[in-house]
Amino acid sequence: xxxxxxxxxxxxxxxxxxxxxxxxxxxxxxxxxxxxxxxxxxxxxxxxxxxxxxxxxxxxxxxxxxxxxxxxxxxxxxxxxxxxxxxxxxxxxxxxxxxxxxxxxxxxxxxxxxxxxxxxxxxxxxxxxx
Numbered sequence: 001x002x003x004x005x006x007x008x009x010x011x012x013x014x015x016x017x018x019x020x021x022x023x024x025x026x027x028x029x030x031x032x033x034x035x036x037x038x039x040x041x042x043x044x045x046x047x048x049x050x051x052x053x054x055x056x057x058x059x060x061x062x063x064x065x066x067x068x069x070x071x072x073x074x075x076x077x078x079x080x081x082x083x084x085x086x087x088x089x090x091x092x093x094x095x096x097x098x099x100x101x102x103x104x105x106x107x108x109x110x111x112x113x114x115x116x117x118x119x120x121x122x123x124x125x126x127x128x129x130x
Contacts, residue, residue: 003027005039036089038073050091074098
């Protein structure tokens with residue numbers, strides 16, 4: 001099952017176009033994405049992402065102006081006959097297995113070359129694209 005903030009009419013049209021048969025719901029008009037910290041809007045909920053508060057995110061190097069809008073997140077739920085349980089949510093690096101190119105980059109000597117990585121002396125510190 002998937003959930004998007006898009007209106008259901010858009011979801012249904014795209015789902016039909018792609019031939020998808022799995023359940024796909026709209027959370028438009030609800031607080032779902034804010035409740036699970038997949039959409040950041042301080043006027044709706046205090047900023048929290050990847051189990052960090054806004055202050056913790058700022059201290060970790062995030063820019064205040066970037067802490068808004070939709071962010072990558074995956075929540076898993078379990079339903080029995082009467083109840084729905086939130087099993088867990090994953091954010092940021094917890095979603096790596098879902099983005100295949102990262103898996104291959106992690107196998108290379110230079111890896112992703114992210115700013116926080118402690119690369120050996122003499123290794124490139126930034127990507128060079130031309």
